Amino acid sequence: MKICFIFPPLPFGWTPVAPPSLEYLAALTRRADPSIEIELISASAMPDAVDKIECDLAGISILTPTAVGGYRIAEKLRAKGIKVVFGNMHASAMPNEAKSYGDAVVIGEAESVWPQVLKDFRSGNLKPFYFGEQIPLDDLPTPLYGLLGGRRKHQFRIVSTSRGCPYNCTFCSVKPFYGPKIRFRPIEHVVRDVGAIPEKMYINGDENIWWEGHEQRATDLFNALRGSGKRWMGFASLRPILSPAGKRMLHAARESGMLTAWVGWEAMTDEGLKAYGAKGKVGEDREAAVRTIRDHGIDVSIFYILGGRDDSLDDFQKSVELCDRLGVSMHPSLVVPYPGTKLREQYGPYLYRDMGWEYYNGAYAVFEHPDPGMMPEIREELFYKTSLQVLSLRRVLKHMVRIPGRAFPHAHLISLMSQIPIQHGYKLAYKKWRNEQEELREKRGAVGIEEPSACDSKRPDAGQSG
Ligand code: SF4
Structure with missing residues (x-):
């Protein structure tokens, strides 16, 4: 077989x-x-x-x-x-x-x-x-590295050390899939899997590489990974950073080979965060936390979602200003109400009915906005313009100068090697988008989607991701 x-x-x-x-x-x-x-x-x-x-x-x-x-x-x-x-x-x-x-x-x-x-x-x-059930993660096998072929070699493997998230961001598809309880893998299994990766760099695939209240577990994990000789990156919350335990954890992360923390910024203000139910990010001095991460020799890259029904035109420009102020790289995308998320329920009446899943990639406006100034084509054009602004050669070089010296040369090379091709890809996509306008106008005729019902049998909470 x-x-x-x-x-x-x-x-x-x-x-x-x-x-x-x-x-x-x-x-x-x-x-x-x-x-x-x-x-x-x-x-x-x-x-x-x-x-x-x-x-x-x-x-x-x-x-x-x-x-x-x-x-x-x-x-x-x-x-x-x-x-x-x-x-x-x-x-x-x-x-x-x-x-x-x-x-x-x-x-x-x-x-x-x-x-x-x-x-x-x-x-x-x-x-x-x-x-499938959400089982304890104490016996996951090591992925079978080496079976993936192809003309172009993949350079990064993803290693997960935990699943689940206690927060309730409305746009998130991770939580509905993995559930509200954080389940950790045994540290020795993570070390085993990292050791098995053929490459010298990898990505930590956790929803969050360190959790408030679990700083010691993160520190123990990073200490155990210290001898791997590999460099890594991953999604990180800013919440535990400013505490003394957070700083010890950052030091251990850096020593374990951490190069870059990817941070989901989502909205500029606490009100914007609350509109997305992102309470885990509210009330924190996020800019101070970013600076603290960098002071510990780890670069920061911000992921920003734009164009939500509570967002305004100004937010696009503010995101660029944030990127300049902090001297970090940034990856904007338009908000996507993925199936299985709370946001999809909220945006249901406003979704463009004929825009299929192929448009759910963060570059298309797939729902109506209450502000007539935020027409879908305006949001999409601003997405491309903002992305190309933050990926301009001037900003990429300026960012490189501000990457912590202790991360040299790996973080600098990764920044350059990732941002320049992405900029090229966005230029091509922007050109293609300009040629699609008529087709998109037709697809944006009717709004309001009635989701096909989930299968009749009892099933666990379901979600999906982009
Ligand atoms: S976006 Fe992050 S913090 Fe929010 S629910 Fe999803 S995994 Fe949790």
């Missing part, structure tokens, strides 16, 4: 980050049945491979912006008689939709049900839905 795991093409093409679900699903499969032959396809890196797939069962991992591509691949495979199982965040948030393109859907985390899926497939009794 042969199984093929597929990650459909990404909206902006190839990235140097290997899709983590493929190598991890390969490990789960190997553990459940070592006799199964496994092939992994990251379609962005291997565009021709999809047409040549020969296998008995295909597992397609879909996020919202890749869902349509995943459904197209499924149609081709099923025409060849290959059974298809969908999983990951979009399939979990929209199981009935996914099922209409496949033979089965894994809803939620796969670990608890994957051996049963394989068994049912072998006996010809694949069920339409499998409901």
Whole structure:
């Protein structure tokens, strides 16, 4: 028996980050049945491979912006008689939709049900839905590194050390999928997995690499990773930074090879944060926290969502000013009300009905805004202009000068190697967007979406991610 795991093409093409679900699903499969032959396809890196797939069962991992591509691949495979199982965040948030393109859907985390899926497939009794539980993370296998091929080599693997989040940001698709309780992996397992990565750099894939109230666990983890000889980056909350425990933790993070903290800024003011339910970020001196991280030799990059129904035109310019004031790099995107999130419920009446999932990638305005000055085309154009402003060569070089010297040369090289290609990609996307205007105007005719109901059976909270 042969199984093929597929990650459909990404909206902006190839990235140097290997899709983590493929190598991890390969490990789960190997553990459940070592006799199964496994092939992994990251379609962005291997565009021709999809047409040549020969296998008995295909597992397609879909996020919202890749869902349509995943459904197209499924149609081709099923025409060849290959059974298809969908999983990951979009399939979990929209199981009935996914099922209409496949033979089965894994809803939620796969670990608890994957051996049963394989068994049912072998006996010809694949069920339409499998409901994964949020289990303790004390026995996750090391991903099977080395199976991913392609013309262009992925340069970064993702290692997760925990799942879950206690906060309730309305736009977030992580929380509905992984649940409200933080579940940590044993530190020795994380060290084992980091050691197995073939590359010298990796990405920490946690929702948050350090949690308020768990600073000691983060410090212990970083101390244990100190001997890995590898450099890393990850998403970080600013909440615990200014406490004495936070500073000890930052020191340990730096010593463990941490180069850059990615920070979700979301909104400029506390009112804006409250509108998104992002209470975990309210009331903090966030700019002081950013400076403290940098004082400890770790670079900071800000992720900013713009164009929400409570945001104004000014916010685009304010985000650029923030980036200049702090001397950090920034990655803006337009707000996306992903299925399974609270924001999607709130924005439901205003969603453009004919804008499919392929537009849910952070570059399109997919809902009406109450301010007539924030027409969708204005928000989209401002998104491109803001992105190109913060990615201008002048700002990229200015940022490089302000990257902490202790992070030299790795953080400087990563900054340059990531921002210049992204700038080039955005220039091309901006040009394409200008040619799409007529098509977009047609799609923005009607608003208000009635979501297809989730599958009838009882299922865990579902979410998805972009
Ligand atoms: S955005 Fe971050 S802090 Fe907010 S709910 Fe999601 S994972 Fe938690």
